[in-house]
Each structure stands twice: as structure tokens, then as C-alpha cells.
Amino acid sequence: MAEVTYYTKEGIEKLKEELHFLKTEGRAQIAKAIAEARDKGDLSENAEYDAAKEAQGLHEAKIAKLGEILSNARLIDESKMDTSKVLALSIVKIKNIRNGSSMTYQLVSETEADLKSGKISVKSPIAKGLLGKSVGDKVEIAVPAGKMEFEILEISR
Numbered sequence: 111m112a113e114v115t116y117y118t119k120e121g122i123e124k125l126k127e128e129l130h131f132l133k134t135e136g137r138a139q140i141a142k143a144i145a146e147a148r149d150k151g152d153l154s155e156n157a158e159y160d161a162a163k164e165a166q167g168l169h170e171a172k173i174a175k176l177g178e179i180l181s182n183a184r185l186i187d188e189s190k191m192d193t194s195k196v197l198a199l200s201i202v203k204i205k206n207i208r209n210g211s212s213m214t215y216q217l218v219s220e221t222e223a224d225l226k227s228g229k230i231s232v233k234s235p236i237a238k239g240l241l242g243k244s245v246g247d248k249v250e251i252a253v254p255a256g257k258m259e260f261e262i263l264e265i266s267r
Contacts, residue, residue: 123174132172193266196240198241220233
């Protein structure tokens with residue numbers, strides 16, 4: 111059984127747009143490549159045709175995978191989120207206890223994660239360490255660079 115993932119409205123819209131592109135323009139580009147390769151003659155020794163057919167298979171697999179992700183995607187109503195503890199889609203302000211620096215992250219699905227915009231995957235070590243915690247809690251999290259200790263300063267949606 112596929113895993114249910116939680117998304118923001120923007121995240122689901124982005125997935126739908128990508129799927130639409132793959133089904134329309136993406137398929138048209140693949141069909142054109144196959145037609146061009148077919149026009150070059152004998153298909154039994156046509157590497158270009160074989161490559162185009164393989165690309166078609168990979169493209170269709172990507173469409174199927176994206177369709178599966180969308181069918182298991184759940185939209186979270188951010189207006190009803192509990193901000194007393196860290197959950198998926200929470201925006202969390204944390205302080206690194208060692209150096210005193212603060213940072214703010216939103217915990218999102220893997221496909222929405224973008225560190226530059228402050229969005230980290232709920233499956234990342236930091237997010238896993240924060241989930242279920244409350245404001246004022248101190249957590250020690252094992253990250254690739256070693257153990258880090260954080261204090262949760264604020265939770266919002």
C-alpha cells in the first residue's frame with residue numbers, strides 16, 4: 111500500500127501541473143522523437159528508435175508514479191492545525207543551543223522540500239527530531255555532522 115503524504119495547496123497544484131505537462135507536451139515530444147527515428151529506416155538496427163522507445167517507457171513510468179503520489183496526497187487545512195506541537199506543515203522557529211543562532215523551517219513532504227525557501231522534508235533528521243515536540247522543548251538530534259541540540263522557540267502554521 112502506498113504511503114499517504116500531506117501537502118500544502120501550492121504543493122498539490124504543482125504536482126497537478128507537472129502531471130498535466132507530462133501527459134500533454136511531454137507525450138507529444140516523445141511521440142515526435144519516435145516518429146523521427148522511425149523515418150530513418152530499418153527499426154531492427156535503429157538505436158535512435160530504441161532510445162526513443164525506452165524514453166517513452168520511462169516517461170510513462172514517471173506519469174504513473176506521479177499519479178500514484180497524487181492519489182495518496184492529502185491536503186492539510188492549515189486553518190485547523192494544532193500549533194501546540196510540531197506537526198507536518200508546521201512552521202517551527204528553533205534555536206541552536208550551541209551557537210545561539212535561530213532558524214525557521216516549515217516541515218513539508220519530500221517532494222515539496224526546498225532548503226533555500228526554508229522547507230525541509232518531514233523525513234529529514236531535524237524534522238523527525240522536532241515532530242510532536244512543543245514550544246520550550248529542547249531536543250538533541252543526530253545529524254550527519256554529529257549531534258545538535260535545539261530549543262523550540264515558536265510553532266505556527
